[in-house]
Amino acid sequence: MILEFMNVQTFVHGLLLNSFSLMLAGHVAFGRNKLVPIGRIHYVLHWLYGKYEPWILRLTDWLLRKKFITDTLAGRALLYILASISHYLPHGIVVPTLSAVNLIRFIESLQGEENSPKLAVGPCVCQKALDRWQEPSCKDIVVLYGAEIYLHLNLGYRIINADEAVAILEQCRDAGLVHSLDFCMQSGQWHFVICNCDRDICVLVRTFQITGKMIYPGPLTVKQNKEHCLGSEVCGQCVKICMFGANSIRDKAIHLDDRKCLGCGQCVRVCRGNAREVLRRVEYTHENVIPVQVLLKGMEIWNGNKTA
Ligand code: SF4
Ligand code: SF4
Numbered sequence: 001m002i003l004e005f006m007n008v009q010t011f012v013h014g015l016l017l018n019s020f021s022l023m024l025a026g027h028v029a030f031g032r033n034k035l036v037p038i039g040r041i042h043y044v045l046h047w048l049y050g051k052y053e054p055w056i057l058r059l060t061d062w063l064l065r066k067k068f069i070t071d072t073l074a075g076r077a078l079l080y081i082l083a084s085i086s087h088y089l090p091h092g093i094v095v096p097t098l099s100a101v102n103l104i105r106f107i108e109s110l111q112g113e114e115n116s117p118k119l120a121v122g123p124c125v126c127q128k129a130l131d132r133w134q135e136p137s138c139k140d141i142v143v144l145y146g147a148e149i150y151l152h153l154n155l156g157y158r159i160i161n162a163d164e165a166v167a168i169l170e171q172c173r174d175a176g177l178v179h180s181l182d183f184c185m186q187s188g189q190w191h192f193v194i195c196n197c198d199r200d201i202c203v204l205v206r207t208f209q210i211t212g213k214m215i216y217p218g219p220l221t222v223k224q225n226k227e228h229c230l231g232s233e234v235c236g237q238c239v240k241i242c243m244f245g246a247n248s249i250r251d252k253a254i255h256l257d258d259r260k261c262l263g264c265g266q267c268v269r270v271c272r273g274n275a276r277e278v279l280r281r282v283e284y285t286h287e288n289v290i291p292v293q294v295l296l297k298g299m300e301i302w303n304g305n306k307t308a
């Protein structure tokens with residue numbers, strides 16, 4: 001009993017000390033077209049989330065691996081409710097590599113606090129929490145105040161420059177991973193990481209696959225030029241690569257369901273018939289979080305009438 005009390009006391013003491021040291025520095029976040037200072041409560045709340053995130057991931061993974069949850073109506077309803085009430089926890093916007101690169105370059109160009117890191121990379125938090133590994137695994141690119149928090153938490157992160165971040169994005173793209181710009185509180189000022197997600201381990205993607213929540217479509221989608229498509233027997237690469245089930249085979253022909261496409265661009269990369277191209281999504285719903293102007297800068301994209 002006394003030991004338990006002492007453990008709790010040590011825990012609270014550590015928490016207070018950490019919280020106090022976290023409050024000393026100024027921190028900046030992504031603010032559409034500029035860096036913005038963030039409040040200390042914002043910083044400490046996110047630090048606490050980062051500290052206890054592995055527990056949340058392990059619990060969610062446990063639910064996602066139980067057949068009585070994923071294969072029953074009641075279980076899926078429970079997951080849907082849990083995902084809905086997690087509205088202010090991390091959600092992601094799916095973008096192709098060029099948009100993620102644009103964001104990195106944009107962040108790099110912003111003037112920040114002296115000595116405060118803008119970018120850092122570390123081991124995938126999902127893989128680390130679940131102790132299930134798949135290469136590349138050093139792929140969580142934390143940004144601005146997110147970089148400060150994850151460096152402070154001593155989880156194996158290191159500061160990187162923009163060129164290193166771009167090289168990691170390209171390596172992840174070539175491995176078939178999807179870039180997800182993650183933010184909390186449904187706000188761009190809480191954007192803290194560029195994740196590179198797989199379909200087997202990533203808790204965010206697996207939750208989305210069952211509930212349709214936690215991940216949002218980005219500003220792009222794709223169209224298919226049927227005359228150029230080589231068909232499922234000769235190619236079928238788009239069906240294999242898409243982790244959101246937007247491509248399927250019907251009578252040996254490829255069917256693209258644009259309602260399911262989140263705009264990751266992976267099918268365009270692997271298409272052997274040059275039958276896919278990206279185009280502007282009619283309704284990008286997260287302009288208030290990360291604006292199109294940043295994500296599509298310099299990209300030649302057909303939108304029906306003109307290029308973006
Ligand atoms: S959301 Fe994806 S990239 Fe981010 S920590 Fe989880 S698996 Fe890794
Ligand atoms: S259809 Fe293509 S761009 Fe859309 S989500 Fe699937 S792989 Fe990504």
Ligand code: SF4
Binds near residue numbers: 228229230236273
């Ligand atoms: S990847 Fe391209 S060519 Fe291959 S099946 Fe899909 S659309 Fe057709």
